[in-house]
Every structure is written in structure tokens, then in C-alpha cells.
Amino acid sequence: MYGPAMSSGGGDGGGSATGASRAGTGVTLLVETIAGGQVTALRHTVAAAAGAAGLADMALEDFVLAVHELVTNVVRHGGGSGELRLRRRGDLLTCEITDGGPGLVDVRVALPAPNQVGQRGLWLAQQLTDGLEIRADGQGTTVRVSARLATPATGGR
Numbered sequence: 001m002y003g004p005a006m007s008s009g010g011g012d013g014g015g016s017a018t019g020a021s022r023a024g025t026g027v028t029l030l031v032e033t034i035a036g037g038q039v040t041a042l043r044h045t046v047a048a049a050a051g052a053a054g055l056a057d058m059a060l061e062d063f064v065l066a067v068h069e070l071v072t073n074v075v076r077h078g079g080g081s082g083e084l085r086l087r088r089r090g091d092l093l094t095c096e097i098t099d100g101g102p103g104l105v106d107v108r109v110a111l112p113a114p115n116q117v118g119q120r121g122l123w124l125a126q127q128l129t130d131g132l133e134i135r136a137d138g139q140g141t142t143v144r145v146s147a148r149l150a151t152p153a154t155g156g157r
Helices: 036-052 055-076 121-128
Strands: 006-008 021-023 026-035 081-089 092-099 131-136 139-147
Touching: 026 036, 026 055, 026 092, 036 055, 036 081, 036 092, 055 081, 055 092, 055 121, 055 139, 121 131, 121 139
Parallel strands: none
Antiparallel strands: 006 131, 021 026, 026 081, 081 092, 092 139, 131 139
16 A cells, blocks of 8 residues: 555656656656646656556556546646656556645545536546555645556566
């Protein structure tokens, strides 16, 4: 589990950086600042990086949509800005989204009623990825989604 919060699944600084940054969590492939005017460009950047890491076809589309939903949540509900980190460790690709907003209270990831507008981002992220983890501490929220790659990486362990 990731932090003292919730975990479920369907089965180093701001700005932009890529490369061989290593931590206990594998190889950092991408670090980007999240801001409202950059949501579309960020979606394309994540798609390119996730594709280069080995995610393909429907799995790539699902992962990118899940990340997009989480980035949109940061802009709409999480204070308007945050950070995205894409990492690979072996055959696991993870994207961690952090914001400095008010945080979530009593998180329930469930499909809302059909007549309810919105409120589907976390549910979609859970359905479209291999794992969804949420940590909220009253000073922001961190959400991590993951996807299994077809072949393991040779590094990042």
C-alpha cells in the first residue's frame, strides 16, 4: 500500500526532466509541473513517454486517459497546480500526481449515479489502470496509477 490511505486497482523538482534519475522507486522517466494551460500538452508528453517505456495500444490509451483525469482533478479541485512523475521499475509503469490543494476527506472511489454530473475521474482512473493509490494528508493529495508492461526493463531495480 502507498501511504496511510487507500489502494485499489483494476486487477526531484518542478519543471520538465527526463533521464536516468533513480530512486528506490525505479527510473524516473518524466517530471512535469501541472498547470491549467498545459493539460493538453502534458497529455501528449505522458503518451510519448509511456509509449517509449513500452506501453502500447489500448493499454497506452487507457493509462493516458487515467492520468489525464487525475491531472484535470488537480487543476479543478487540487489548487490549480501540482506535479507529475512517471517512473518505471521492472515491468511496472507508475504515474504519481501530487497537488497542494485542501486534500480529500473520506475518499470513496465509486461510480456516481447516472444523473450526477462529473465525479468520475478517480473511478475512471481505477478502471483503466492496474492500480490506483490515494494519499491525502490535509495539505494536498497524491494519487498514483500503475500499469504492467509487456516486458520488464533491464534497469531501474
